Amino acid sequence: MRSYHVNSGAGISGLSIKDHPDPQPGPGQVLVAVRAASLSHRELMILRGDYVLPVKPDVVPISDGAGEVVSVGSGVHTAKIGDRVAATLFPSWQDGPFGLQHLPQLGGSLDGMLTELALLDESALVPIPAHLSYEEAATLPCAAVTAWNALTGDDSGPLSGQTVVTQGTGGVSLFTLQFAKALGARVIATTSSPAKAERLSELGADEIVDYRTTPDWPARVRELTSGQGAERVIDVTGDLGQSLRAVAIAGHVASVGFVSGNPPLLDPRAIFNSGAVVRGIAVGSRAQFLAMNQLIEAHRLRPVIDRVFPFDQAPDAYRHYASGEAFGKVVITV
Structure with a gap:
């Protein structure tokens, strides 16, 4: 599989693609074939080096993504192969108030979604509204929540x-x-x-x-x-x-x-x-994500998408988003 990587403060020119062996899910884990990822302001902050939360070296960037479950580990009960899912930005924040124990976040201290395959905890996944495309669903985890x-x-x-x-x-x-x-x-x-x-x-x-x-x-x-x-x-x-x-x-x-x-x-x-x-406001919990999706489904709401870029043109997507000219979300298909 291929993944983009970057270091905090490296700028858009610091994005690079690397090849990796396909990961295998362990107990409680789910392997997701990412179909789309979307940019938010936090991604620009990470590339500038002024994001307020920790960013690990050589991180796979982008917190927001949606895809299809392609493999599950032992003990997984709520996800099955073929499910259409998105991941919460703070995987451990299930409900209730935010706390320091929930600081680990995708695309920062944890690898994110600008990758062909993402290994995620079962508890981090949220079913995406049935009427949304993967591109639309990828816009939800940060800005919408x-x-x-x-x-x-x-x-x-x-x-x-x-x-x-x-x-x-x-x-x-x-x-x-x-x-x-x-x-x-x-x-x-x-x-x-x-x-x-x-x-x-x-x-x-x-x-x-x-x-x-x-x-x-x-x-x-x-x-x-x-x-x-x-x-x-x-x-x-x-x-x-x-x-x-x-x-x-x-x-x-x-x-x-x-x-x-x-x-x-x-x-x-x-x-x-x-x-x-x-x-x-620090984004939101998985419970809030689920409640939001109920409203989206009930009212058949659709996210506003400005432009969609292919995976190989991810740096161009960043540049377009950074220009400030976008009306709506900038999405990268995988």
Whole structure:
């Protein structure tokens, strides 16, 4: 079999293909023929060398992938040959709160999914929704589960009738838009261009704020909510001060990341004055993945895919994703 390998900080030029003997599953393990993998922002962080979690030397990259079970080890009861599956990013995180014991993650401290064959623990696998292709299912483990956790992981009640703010057109934001609409929420989406605004409308966004022409987008969110603010803001930029200006009293800000680079410092008074909860999101558990898939199946949702690259052109897929021009997920077929 062939696998891509890279070292933390090596950049896209550091990706290399190596040949390996086909692995054999041991007790409790499953061998998956990977059919597709997809890129997320964490993959760029690993190549830049600034990912916050450990990355082992010469790792097989990419946390997100889907494929077909081709062999099972002894003691495996929930997976069988021919099953269509995806793997959780944190294989040991089954349910409940995240903890240090769950830090091992695919494509970081554990080998990931940019490979022809992946050896995975049975407990890490999730059946993929029947109506999705492998390419579509490969987009779910990081961005989609993160969006689901951001919307539902605080147990604060149903989203129906609430207003949710999404930022930009990255994977987490697009999944948030789709899930929030399926759960009965109103969505205000921020973006940077009329072309992206049109596509966000097609996906169901109720209101769109162009932050280039309207830099004070939190004020616009308040105008659109009769001065109350949004019950939920899904912050992917790291500018929490702005998100706290847009959120309603006793609302929730889900801090997903800081794709904009070095975010501004947050004045603690902004949290106090907002009366809101700020919650950091670390993807999600296997139980959350399963619950998310139920919604995807019930509403026949389909991930937004920007472009698909063949396995031998994986570096080109990284370059396209890094350009920032993609609307939706960038996928590599295996």
